[in-house]
Structure formats: C-alpha cells, structure tokens
Amino acid sequence: MAEISTLARPYAKAVFELASANKSFAEWSKQLAAIAEAVAVPAVAKAIHAPGVAKRDVANAIVELLKGSLDTQGASLVKLLADNGRLEAASSLASQYEKLRAEAEARIAVEITTAAPVADAQKIALSAAVTKKLDRAVDIAWAIDETLITGATIKAGDLVIDGSASGELERLKAALLS
Numbered sequence: 412m413a414e415i416s417t418l419a420r421p422y423a424k425a426v427f428e429l430a431s432a433n434k435s436f437a438e439w440s441k442q443l444a445a446i447a448e449a450v451a452v453p454a455v456a457k458a459i460h461a462p463g464v465a466k467r468d469v470a471n472a473i474v475e476l477l478k479g480s481l482d483t484q485g486a487s488l489v490k491l492l493a494d495n496g497r498l499e500a501a502s503s504l505a506s507q508y509e510k511l512r513a514e515a516e517a518r519i520a521v522e523i524t525t526a527a528p529v530a531d532a533q534k535i536a537l538s539a540a541v542t543k544k545l546d547r548a549v550d551i552a553w554a555i556d557e558t559l560i561t562g563a564t565i566k567a568g569d570l571v572i573d574g575s576a577s578g579e580l581e582r583l584k585a586a587l588l589s
Contacts (some may be wrong), residue, residue, distance in 0.1 A: 446473070447483075469493055470489050470494070521551045524564045525572055526555070526561045526563070545570075560575065
C-alpha cells in the first residue's frame with residue numbers, strides 16, 4: 412500500500428485550494444485538526460478497520476462526534492475520506508495542509524530553546540530579529556533546556572543557529588579532535 416503521506420497529499424492540496432479560494436485558512440486548520448484528533452481516538456481507529464462496519468457508518472459517527480466543529484464541507488471531507496478508505500491519512504493531511512498554508516502566508520514555525528527563562532522584552536527583541544533574518548512571519552515555540560548552559564538554539568525548517576555554550580564546546584571539541 413502507498414505511504415500515508417502520499418495518500419494524503421491530493422486531499423491536502425484540494426483542501427488548501429478550497430481554503431485559499433474562500434480565504435478560510437484558519438477555519439480549515441481547526442477542522443482538519445479536529446478530524447485528525449477524532450481519527451486518532453482508539454475506538455474510532457479500531458472502527459475504521461473493523462470488518463463488517465460500513466465506511467459510511469464510521470464517517471457518520473465521526474461527523475456526529477465532531478458536531479459543532481465541522482461545517483458542511485468538513486463533514487463532506489470526512490465522508491469522502493471514509494468512502495475512499497483514507498481516514499487513517501487525516502493526521503498527515505492536516506500536517507501537509509499546514510505546510511502549504513504556512514508557505515502561502517509567508518510564515519514559518521521557529522523553535523527557540525534557551526538555557527534559562529527569557530524575559531518578555533528579550534522574547535520580543537529576539538522574535539523581531541528572527542523575523543527580520545528570515546524575512547517572513549514567524550510562529551515561535553519557546554523551550555528551556557538547561558544543558559545548553561547559556562545562550563540559545565534557533566531552529567527554523569532546515570536552518571539551525573546554535574548560539575549556546577554547549578554548542579560552542581562541541582565545536583571546540585570537534586576542532587581539537589580533528
């Protein structure tokens with residue numbers, strides 16, 4: 412069977428195009444996250460693959476479970492995924508959609524890990540510097556890792572900036588051993 416991400420790709424692109432045309436990126440993000448979360452519930456996951464359980468019944472149960480979280484298009488997507496045996500791809504679909512959305516909105520997820528808590532003023536300054544450096548809007552997730560000793564690491568996609576003391580010690584060690 413094809414890889415889950417391959418199965419999810421055309422659905423993610425279709426939902427992205429629909430969201431783009433309707434300017435409803437945030438609404439679709441919420442719906443896709445809700446669908447992915449519902450499909451991950453052990454009882455639902457078991458029902459998806461249970462012999463003798465109609466795909467349409469599983470879809471209707473998910474739509475009912477998510478009543479209030481899905482609009483008619485979201486409910487139609489659940490039914491389409493069920494009819495095509497693709498409900499297990501919901502998480503990958505949501506992930507791929509978010510990547511397309513981030514690209515379209517010139518936005519990037521950034522993880523900043525510091526050795527100690529950072530004051531709000533420093534967070535604002537660092538956020539502005541990262542935004543300027545990457546020349547796009549950033550969604551920053553902050554984390555603390557005391558093993559860094561001091562400083563921070565910044566990860567944005569494939570870019571990694573290591574300004575930590577432990578990183579500098581590792582580079583020094585590598586230089587001495589080579």
